[in-house]
Amino acid sequence: MRAITAVAALVAVVALPSPAAAATSAVTCQYIVNSYPYGFTASIDILNSGPRLDGWSLRWSVPEGTELGSVWGARMTQPTPSEMTATNVVWNSSIATGSRVVFGWTARAATSIVPTDITLNGAPC
Known part of the structure; x- marks a missing residue:
């Protein structure tokens, strides 16, 4: 028999529309995180309710000590520790x-x- 160990996970889902950008941007970003001991998985859902976007770039802060691992659906870099x-x-x-x-x-x-x-192409998302 195999022993199965359950790990409790913290899941946070927060939509992050910026009030200042709401009048000028029809794009929202939803950040979803699933924490576990010594790390996490996260995703960002970009929803476009405005005109077509051709090319996108996001930027956001993370706690120092965060080390980027595997990535899917984007090219990611960590230009600074935060x-x-x-x-x-x-x-x-x-x-x-x-x-x-x-x-x-x-x-x-x-x-x-x-x-x-979180910013999308330089504007708050």
């Missing part, structure tokens, strides 16, 4: 009106937070 960036890949570079793109990653970290400073 910053992440993500850009489209060829097959999801355009986001049509009413469409969404979701990408995700894993990270090693002592803690995870839901960032409040």
Whole structure:
């Protein structure tokens, strides 16, 4: 018989539309995180309710000590110990009106937070 160990996970789902950008941007970003001991998995769901987007780039803060792991659905980098960036890949570079793109990653970290400073192409998302 195999022993099965259950690990409790913290799941947070937060939609992060910016009040300042709401009047000028019809794009929202939803950050979803699933924490576990020594790390987390996270994803961002970009929903476009406005005109077609051709190419996208996101930037947000993470706690220092966060180490980027595997990535799917985007190209990601960690330019500083407290910053992440993500850009489209060829097959999801355009986001049509009413469409969404979701990408995700894993990270090693002592803690995870839901960032409040996500920007899309330089504007709050």
